[in-house]
Amino acid sequence: MKTFVIEIPNERLKTYKKVAFIILTLNFLGFGYVFLRTIDNESFIAVAALVLNAVPWLYFLLNKKHIKTPVIEFVFILSSFIWVYFGNIWMGIMLLLFAVMSFFTNKKTVVTVNGEGVIYPSFPVKIYLWSQITRVMCKDDILTIDLKDNKLLQLNIDKKFAAEFDVTGFNNFCRLKKEMI
Numbered sequence: 001m002k003t004f005v006i007e008i009p010n011e012r013l014k015t016y017k018k019v020a021f022i023i024l025t026l027n028f029l030g031f032g033y034v035f036l037r038t039i040d041n042e043s044f045i046a047v048a049a050l051v052l053n054a055v056p057w058l059y060f061l062l063n064k065k066h067i068k069t070p071v072i073e074f075v076f077i078l079s080s081f082i083w084v085y086f087g088n089i090w091m092g093i094m095l096l097l098f099a100v101m102s103f104f105t106n107k108k109t110v111v112t113v114n115g116e117g118v119i120y121p122s123f124p125v126k127i128y129l130w131s132q133i134t135r136v137m138c139k140d141d142i143l144t145i146d147l148k149d150n151k152l153l154q155l156n157i158d159k160k161f162a163a164e165f166d167v168t169g170f171n172n173f174c175r176l177k178k179e180m181i
Contacts, residue, residue: 007161136174
């Protein structure tokens with residue numbers, strides 16, 4: 001059974017990067033405050049937390065356009081445990097939830113078309129069977145999914161992906177699947 005996996009741009013990524021930078025900044029300032037208020041062994045942990053948040057924070061500041069941002073979810077997870085260690089349980093829980101949500105936000109957004117139908121990357125994932133679909137086609141780097149319930153989905157295809165994508169083979173596959181039903 002033939003399967004086509006089509007990448008579409010992740011439009012939430014820019015917003016996530018801005019929010020992540022704000023959270024890193026707040027974490028850095030918060031651990032700086034904790035460092036000023038702690039003594040002995042706990043000050044070492046506060047310094048470690050400061051360094052842990054300073055490295056990706058500086059990376060964001062220095063490399064805005066040229067290099068992709070690092071995966072900072074692990075920094076948020078470690079920071080959440082440190083917040084819990086310092087007794088700020090709610091800060092730790094909120095930071096952990098943000099880290100978990102960011103795993104979903106940063107994943108590639110792909111539409112899968114196979115012999116059963118179209119798998120659309122929403123939350124939760126939607127599966128449209130061929131019996132629910134009027135037409136699926138790709139033209140001018142736009143994927144169009146026309147459903148029988150008068151819904152029309154039009155998605156831009158990622159530019160890098162579109163250059164290598166077999167549009168003719170995809171359109172022929174979709175046309176044949178509709179003729180079989």
